[in-house]
Amino acid sequence: MIRVAIVGRPNVGKSTLxxxxxxxxxxxxxxxxxxxxxxxxxxxQLRDIDLVIVDTAGYEYSNKDTIExxxxxxxxxxxxxxxxxxxxIDAREGIxxxxxxxxxxxxxxxxxxxxxxxxxxxxxxENSVFxxxxxxxxxxxxxxxxHGIGLELLYEALxxxxxNVEEEAVDEDESLGEDDTRPIQIAIVGRPNVGKSTLxxxxxxxxxxxxxxxxxxxxxxxxxxWEWKGRxxxxxxxxxxxxxxxxxDSLEKMSAANTKHAASMAQVVIxxxxxxxxxxxxxxxxxxxxxxxxxxxxxxxxxxxxxxKQEALQKLNDKLASSLTQIDGVPTVTISALKKxxxxxxxxxxxxxxxRWNIRIPTSPLNDWFADVLGAYPPPLGKNKRRIKLxxxxxxxxxxxxxxxxxxxxxxxxxxxxxxxxNSLRDTFNLRGVPIRITVRKTGNPYADKE
Numbered sequence: 001m002i003r004v005a006i007v008g009r010p011n012v013g014k015s016t017l018x019x020x021x022x023x024x025x026x027x028x029x030x031x032x033x034x035x036x037x038x039x040x041x042x043x044x045q046l047r048d049i050d051l052v053i054v055d056t057a058g059y060e061y062s063n064k065d066t067i068e069x070x071x072x073x074x075x076x077x078x079x080x081x082x083x084x085x086x087x088x089i090d091a092r093e094g095i096x097x098x099x100x101x102x103x104x105x106x107x108x109x110x111x112x113x114x115x116x117x118x119x120x121x122x123x124x125x126e127n128s129v130f131x132x133x134x135x136x137x138x139x140x141x142x143x144x145x146x147h148g149i150g151l152e153l154l155y156e157a158l159x160x161x162x163x164n165v166e167e168e169a170v171d172e173d174e175s176l177g178e179d180d181t182r183p184i185q186i187a188i189v190g191r192p193n194v195g196k197s198t199l200x201x202x203x204x205x206x207x208x209x210x211x212x213x214x215x216x217x218x219x220x221x222x223x224x225x226w227e228w229k230g231r232x233x234x235x236x237x238x239x240x241x242x243x244x245x246x247x248x249d250s251l252e253k254m255s256a257a258n259t260k261h262a263a264s265m266a267q268v269v270i271x272x273x274x275x276x277x278x279x280x281x282x283x284x285x286x287x288x289x290x291x292x293x294x295x296x297x298x299x300x301x302x303x304x305x306x307x308x309k310q311e312a313l314q315k316l317n318d319k320l321a322s323s324l325t326q327i328d329g330v331p332t333v334t335i336s337a338l339k340k341x342x343x344x345x346x347x348x349x350x351x352x353x354x355x356r357w358n359i360r361i362p363t364s365p366l367n368d369w370f371a372d373v374l375g376a377y378p379p380p381l382g383k384n385k386r387r388i389k390l391x392x393x394x395x396x397x398x399x400x401x402x403x404x405x406x407x408x409x410x411x412x413x414x415x416x417x418x419x420x421x422x423n424s425l426r427d428t429f430n431l432r433g434v435p436i437r438i439t440v441r442k443t444g445n446p447y448a449d450k451e
Contacts, residue, residue, distance in 0.1 A: 001052060082111060
């Protein structure tokens with residue numbers, strides 16, 4: 001397997017090429033330069049060559065502690081870890097000074113480089129292609145990431161490196177062992193600047209994600225493979241979510257859509273709160289969306305080391321009791337991502353709620369519960385003034401726990417009675433903190449087809 005880093009200055013089409021090679025739209029693509037900030041990895045295959053593609057931030061020089069300088073550190077790491085670099089230039093705009101400066105850095109790294117002249121959709125770009133020779137990176141490949149032009153030439157260029165790393169890749173595969181347990185996908189969401197990326201870095205014990213005092217640094221949802229106490233995990237860092245009324249920029253809309261998609265695809269969502277502003281209106285909106293999607297939810301109250309603890313806890317408990325009534329017992333863990341405090345406690349809560357989210361209740365205890373709950377509080381009268389008869393219950397699926405209750409006349413069963421059943425089910429089988437779905441279905445008449 002070849003590890004390939006896509007590098008170049010901003011807006012030359014790196015993320016478009018990343019999406020092309022991966023085979024789906026993973027990275028956000030926008031006309032605005034500098035959209036990509038964190039490095040993103042994904043497996044890919046170009047014919048018979050297995051790849052790991054790494055998308056990187058565009059190179060912008062800075063010798064100060066700025067976001068550009070931190071972005072460059074992420075890119076430099078990707079270059080150091082790569083087997084080969086794909087160096088992109090924009091054939092429409094020609095060679096820029098940044099291209100030349102970046103090319104000299106790549107040469108000094110002594111990494112194999114494939115030079116790609118992107119956006120070559122016509123003959124107008126021929127002069128730029130010839131000009132690319134002065135970068136000293138070999139023959140450029142005429143390419144169009146947007147239209148898929150040049151993939152055969154790229155395949156031929158990568159074949160050389162596939163042979164060089166083939167033996168190493170086999171050894172790496174053998175070291176993986178036979179445990180093919182599917183990883184748990186955990187999305188970390190919240191408002192901007194609450195410490196989501198800092199939490200990811202703290203869990204990984206690595207400066208994997210770009211962080212800083214600026215709000216809204218993360219734009220893409222970045223998935224990182226990880227392992228916690230022997231259990232495989234995919235951590236997903238996401239962009240901060242602001243109120244829809246405050247989002248007007250098209251790039252921020254794309255980032256928000258990316259975050260919501262990541263949350264909907266996760267098994268467990270960690271909602272990160274700022275201890276000084278717990279469960280404000282936007283936090284509650286995010287939490288309700290997670291629950292509506294049927295995901296397991298854990299609340300992490302960050303920056304606990306500098307919080308007014310008693311006031312924050314009181315406010316959190318009040319908000320949970322009054323504003324998040326559709327799910328009882330959401331696990332809440334106070335943490336400090338910056339100081340790496342209570343992270344094991346957080347992950348323990350994540351796996352406990354994940355196990356509840358996956359629970360399948362045996363038929364016998366489920367129907368014993370059903371008989372007891374109906375005996376304690378029978379269903380009310382229906383629309384036709386006849387008592388509603390609930391006959392039996394079965395679990396339809398897990399993730400989240402979902403149940404069918406069958407009745408010959410379910411019309412008019414009030415929501416309050418369904419809430420009663422849900423709360424009793426949650427308390428009896430320890431399903432606190434996970435959404436529960438109960439659907440009342442009408443049983444068929446066994447004599448309907450007989451005359």
